[in-house]
Amino acid sequence: MTPQPQTTALTEARRRRADRARQVADVLRHQVLGGAFGDGALPGESMLCRDYAASRNTVREALGLLAAEGLVERLPGVGTLVVSGKYGHGLNRLAGLAETLHEHGEITNQVRTLTVIHPPAVVARRLRVPDGEQVVYLERVRSLNGVPVSLDLTYLPQDIGVPLLGEDLAHRDVFVLIEELTGQSLGHADVSVEAVNADPHCAALLDVTDRAALLMVERVTHLADGRPVDLEWIRFRGDRLTLQTQLRRTTPAHLTATPPDSQPRAG
Amino acid sequence: MTPQPQTTALTEARRRRADRARQVADVLRHQVLGGAFGDGALPGESMLCRDYAASRNTVREALGLLAAEGLVERLPGVGTLVVSGKYGHGLNRLAGLAETLHEHGEITNQVRTLTVIHPPAVVARRLRVPDGEQVVYLERVRSLNGVPVSLDLTYLPQDIGVPLLGEDLAHRDVFVLIEELTGQSLGHADVSVEAVNADPHCAALLDVTDRAALLMVERVTHLADGRPVDLEWIRFRGDRLTLQTQLRRTTPAHLTATPPDSQPRAG
Numbered sequence: 061m062t063p064q065p066q067t068t069a070l071t072e073a074r075r076r077r078a079d080r081a082r083q084v085a086d087v088l089r090h091q092v093l094g095g096a097f098g099d100g101a102l103p104g105e106s107m108l109c110r111d112y113a114a115s116r117n118t119v120r121e122a123l124g125l126l127a128a129e130g131l132v133e134r135l136p137g138v139g140t141l142v143v144s145g146k147y148g149h150g151l152n153r154l155a156g157l158a159e160t161l162h163e164h165g166e167i168t169n170q171v172r173t174l175t176v177i178h179p180p181a182v183v184a185r186r187l188r189v190p191d192g193e194q195v196v197y198l199e200r201v202r203s204l205n206g207v208p209v210s211l212d213l214t215y216l217p218q219d220i221g222v223p224l225l226g227e228d229l230a231h232r233d234v235f236v237l238i239e240e241l242t243g244q245s246l247g248h249a250d251v252s253v254e255a256v257n258a259d260p261h262c263a264a265l266l267d268v269t270d271r272a273a274l275l276m277v278e279r280v281t282h283l284a285d286g287r288p289v290d291l292e293w294i295r296f297r298g299d300r301l302t303l304q305t306q307l308r309r310t311t312p313a314h315l316t317a318t319p320p321d322s323q324p325r326a327g
Numbered sequence: 328m329t330p331q332p333q334t335t336a337l338t339e340a341r342r343r344r345a346d347r348a349r350q351v352a353d354v355l356r357h358q359v360l361g362g363a364f365g366d367g368a369l370p371g372e373s374m375l376c377r378d379y380a381a382s383r384n385t386v387r388e389a390l391g392l393l394a395a396e397g398l399v400e401r402l403p404g405v406g407t408l409v410v411s412g413k414y415g416h417g418l419n420r421l422a423g424l425a426e427t428l429h430e431h432g433e434i435t436n437q438v439r440t441l442t443v444i445h446p447p448a449v450v451a452r453r454l455r456v457p458d459g460e461q462v463v464y465l466e467r468v469r470s471l472n473g474v475p476v477s478l479d480l481t482y483l484p485q486d487i488g489v490p491l492l493g494e495d496l497a498h499r500d501v502f503v504l505i506e507e508l509t510g511q512s513l514g515h516a517d518v519s520v521e522a523v524n525a526d527p528h529c530a531a532l533l534d535v536t537d538r539a540a541l542l543m544v545e546r547v548t549h550l551a552d553g554r555p556v557d558l559e560w561i562r563f564r565g566d567r568l569t570l571q572t573q574l575r576r577t578t579p580a581h582l583t584a585t586p587p588d589s590q591p592r593a594g
Contacts, residue, residue, distance in 0.1 A: 300521030
């Protein structure tokens with residue numbers, strides 16, 4: 061590390077240890093998420109100290125950060141165990157959750173609400189639904205192998221949504237059902253990704269601690285002909301989902317001429 | 328809303344209000360982020376009750392959620408004011424922060440650490456640096472118009488990183504400097520996005536509350552010839568940055584034949 065201006069020696073030492081712990085934690089997180097330790101144990105503290113050229117206190121602080129994120133569990137006398145890997149959700153292609161995660165297990169959906177409502181004006185506008193027309197509102201907690209991974213709030217135009225009322229929404233992706241029902245494939249989606257803290261009620265639904273970090277995805281999905289048919293707010297558990305993509309320095313051709321509604325609009 | 332099985336009337340009423348508040352908050356959040364209210368005031372509670380067909384308590388709870396996220400401030404007797412819009416960071420193209428946000432203002436970087444270190448084995452492997460060879464480690468707090476937006480931990484191979492030691496890292500993107508120094512343009516980057524809670528030390532650096540939700544981006548950037556030259560862990564303030572992209576149902580051609588290192592690998 062480069063020399064730092066001297067504040068008090070203790071403050072400085074703490075600051076440096078926190079910095080070092082964060083460095084170690086970031087690299088270890090990558091290993092945990094990448095499955096380097098399987099579902100097993102991390103190397104012992106002495107080995108981590110050597111690998112990372114770090115003090116024992118620094119390594120312990122780093123492991124504490126990962127434990128606070130819910131990635132590992134520290135058992136006195138046993139060591140540090142991987143709680144569960146995260147699941148990668150590709151951002152390269154538009155796909156439903158069950159399609160994306162099918163190799164990891166079964167997605168089941170608890171349908172909390174399924175009803176027809178008068179939408180707020182901004183929802184109507186984004187779905188290009190005329191003033192006064194109702195939309196279908198669907199709310200689901202989605203679980204992978206029984207563990208909750210997301211809370212999805214979905215708005216659908218009536219002609220798309222009403223036929224879904226009789227479908228098996230507990231086990232099937234809305235995307236696939238829309239394609240079956242319309243006989244058209246989906247085209248593109250405009251996606252925004254944010255990090256938000258869980259409110260207490262949402263934390264209870266997703267079985268996470270209060271204020272746990274969530275990945276919040278807002279997605280407007282269009283049919284191949286460009287019509288918006290699905291507006292969603294999805295809260296993914298931050299400790300269970302990773303979004304992955306590949307970026308290029310040059311803009312891919314299909315993105316240089318984006319349709320006019322490709323940018324989030326003012327409501 | 329659909330009828331729900333009766334639990335106790337009070338629990339049920341609270342649950343339904345929390346559900347409704349979340350719905351209202353999600354739509355309002357979109358409007359705030361999209362600049363629908365500029366940097367000004369949200370409509371009064373009565374108007375929001377009408378627009379969203381919601382009770383006053385529900386609207387207040389929704390505004391409370393947005394206030395907790397740091398997007399709005401509620402001033403008794405005045406109303407609800409937009410604190411600051413978020414900045415959109417495109418996920419469509421590989422670009423540095425200053426390049427991406429130049430229209431919003433000036434990015435300045437506080438260089439906290441810039442040094443040569445022996446990297447952990449997993450860092451060396453991802454940068455394809457031979458065992459025993461050192462790398463350059465750079466740590467920056469990046470601010471937009473003086474407000475901290477991200478904490479970046481960056482590892483660079485020596486031949487790339489050492490020439491950067493004399494450059495103006497306080498004002499320039501590393502991406503642009505790498506391209507100038509190598510005479511090569513960047514090619515692609517493998518990106519993972521997660522949501523994590525801020526640890527206390529990081530919260531202090533980014534001027535957010537303890538456990539605030541952060542967008543954590545892990546990015547391995549390659550030169551056009553495929554060589555990895557920049558490994559980063561970036562913590563964006565969740566209340567200031569939104570990642571935006573457009574997805575297609577069909578996989579874009581440039582992603583169907585990805586190089587073998589396009590997926591995060593086990594460390």
